[in-house]
Amino acid sequence: MEIWEALVLGIAQGLSEFLPISSSGHLLILEKAGIGQENLFFNVMLHVGTLFAVLIALRKTWVPLVAQPFLTLHPKRKSKANIKKNFEYQDVFGGVPPLKIDGYVLLACVPTVAFAFLFELLFPSLLDGKLLGCGFVLTSLLLYLGENFHSTKSALLSPKISILTGVLQGIAVLPGVSRSGATISALTIQGIDKQAATTFSFLLSIPIIIGSALYESLDLISGKVAISISPWAIIVGMISAFLSGLLAIKFFLKLIQKHSITGFAIYTLLLGIAVSVYPFFL
Numbered sequence: 282m283e284i285w286e287a288l289v290l291g292i293a294q295g296l297s298e299f300l301p302i303s304s305s306g307h308l309l310i311l312e313k314a315g316i317g318q319e320n321l322f323f324n325v326m327l328h329v330g331t332l333f334a335v336l337i338a339l340r341k342t343w344v345p346l347v348a349q350p351f352l353t354l355h356p357k358r359k360s361k362a363n364i365k366k367n368f369e370y371q372d373v374f375g376g377v378p379p380l381k382i383d384g385y386v387l388l389a390c391v392p393t394v395a396f397a398f399l400f401e402l403l404f405p406s407l408l409d410g411k412l413l414g415c416g417f418v419l420t421s422l423l424l425y426l427g428e429n430f431h432s433t434k435s436a437l438l439s440p441k442i443s444i445l446t447g448v449l450q451g452i453a454v455l456p457g458v459s460r461s462g463a464t465i466s467a468l469t470i471q472g473i474d475k476q477a478a479t480t481f482s483f484l485l486s487i488p489i490i491i492g493s494a495l496y497e498s499l500d501l502i503s504g505k506v507a508i509s510i511s512p513w514a515i516i517v518g519m520i521s522a523f524l525s526g527l528l529a530i531k532f533f534l535k536l537i538q539k540h541s542i543t544g545f546a547i548y549t550l551l552l553g554i555a556v557s558v559y560p561f562f563l
Contacts, residue, residue, distance in 0.1 A: 442468065
């Protein structure tokens with residue numbers, strides 16, 4: 282793999298992981314176009330890059346959430362580990378207790394993992410990109426519904442909302458279906474405001490990215506797959522995924538406050554049509 286190919290793939294991974302346009306779909310398009318080559322270790326490093334991006338971008342949200350259970354168990358340590366003072370916890374969830382947010386994140390991951398294994402075991406042909414165009418169109422539809430048919434009655438995160446969000450996140454294992462687009466739309470349709478929905482979606486990406494990286498690493502650990510790629514390509518890909526991911530998160534969090542995401546729905550619809558009718562991508 283050439284350095285410039287690693288750069289392009291890293292940027293594509295970082296941007297499309299957090300913008301609602303499907304990272305798997307865009308990487309598959311680049312692969313079909315002859316940019317880069319399938320390399321499991323490189324894919325894991327791209328995941329690592331995007332993981333660091335979301336951890337840094339949302340540090341004022343996830344650090345207090347993770348620390349809260351330990352502070353609850355050890356209340357005497359609150360003065361030594363003053364999370365609110367050091368990280369200025371940004372509550373965008375309407376006062377829902379941090380411990381509940383932790384639980385909702387984990388709860389949403391249950392149906393996600395179940396759907397991922399279901400598709401891999403029973404419908405592996407759906408994961409090879411033959412229905413890539415349909416995946417992009419489905420993303421467009423979800424974004425449109427989330428933007429135009431959200432509940433007029435505001436709601437707070439709950440087990441029911443988390444489970445349904447996790448189901449749609451599981452469907453996003455299909456190439457072309459955006460994980461962030463599916464989860465944000467699922468949340469807004471159920472009455473969660475855009476800012477909270479986007480933040481929760483990005484929080485959901487943390488265990489999902491970690492899980493994906495660990496799962497892909499199994500073949501590397503077992504020795505089934507060789508690490509046959511330039512170290513410089515790995516470094517460039519990981520850094521570019523990190524920087525572009527960080528940029529995408531900050532950009533989208535600002536965009537979602539005042540602007541519509543209809544543009545992403547139009548983009549994924551046109552891309553889905555193009556992929557479906559152009560024989561090169563069939």
